[in-house]
Amino acid sequence: MIRRARLVAVVALVACGAIAVISSTQTWLTVVLDDGAAHALDVPGAAAIPVLAPLGLAVLALGGALSIVGPVLRYVFGALSVAIAVILGSLTGAIVFAHPVGAVASTVTEATGITGAAAVAELVSAITPTPWPVLTLATTVVLAGAGVFTLATAHRWRGSGRRYRxxxxxxxxxxxxxxxxxxxxxxxxxxxxxxxxxxxx
Structure with a gap:
């Protein structure tokens, strides 16, 4: 298992980053507006959590670089993976369990021109989540596990610099x-x- 530890960590990070990027383009929430016509708006992940796509790309980059870096950067990348997982997990968890109006505010404002937290809250009559927030939350758990796994096993990884010598x-x-x-x-x-x-x- 230790001999494949680097591969496991790299694949996990790349997969988590890819899911986060894909998730940012999918509908996370459907919001119904109490404007007389009961308009329904789809809220993508990038609107619900603006940092989702950038952090997903960062995880992809970490996964790719982890395959070639030396011992010191392995620990740095492992710690960064855990930190990103904590950030995304807390933001995604709030949407999964609380469905906050703030997550749909930008989409509502873009569609109606109404600004202000109180005004948007009065206009929203219902917020329904799709499976994507739950999937993304599960992905952050895997990402955190991959980061911890990297920190725990990095010292045993075989060096990768022989082909560069x-x-x-x-x-x-x-x-x-x-x-x-x-x-x-x-x-x-x-x-x-x-x-x-x-x-x-």
Whole structure:
């Protein structure tokens, strides 16, 4: 399990970030206005929680970067994942359990032109949630678990930098007896070396 810990953490973060971004585009709440015509408005996740999409993208970035970073940044990214989970969890939990008018205020104001918390509250007659807030709340729990898992196992992860050390390995390898050709010259230039300094073969 420890050998796959990095993969588990990366997949969990990427999945949670993707769900958060997708959720921000879906309808979270349906609000009915008491304006004589009983208008119903759909409130997307991005309107209910404006930071949902940005934080979802941040989690996606953390998941991608976690696959290549060193030991110190693993702990930083794990802590950031837990912090984002706490923020999103508290905001989403308020919508799931309380259905606050503030979550639909921007959508109502955009549709009616009415501003002010009290005026919007008087206009709203009902707020009905969809499954998306509950799904997002569950996602924040998984995200927090992934962050804690990262913090607990990061010190045992196998290093990922070996593929980035090919130049050093090539430089340390003993010289072969084959002639120095044009490809070798390009390799020298890519490492910042002057191929003309080599002795003639």
């Amino acid at each position: 090919t130049d050093e390995a090539r430089a340390a390898a003993p010289a072969t007896s084959r002639p120095h050709d044009a490809i070798d010259s390009w390799d020298d230039l890519s490492r910042g070396e002057d191929p003309t300094d080599r002795p003639l073969d």
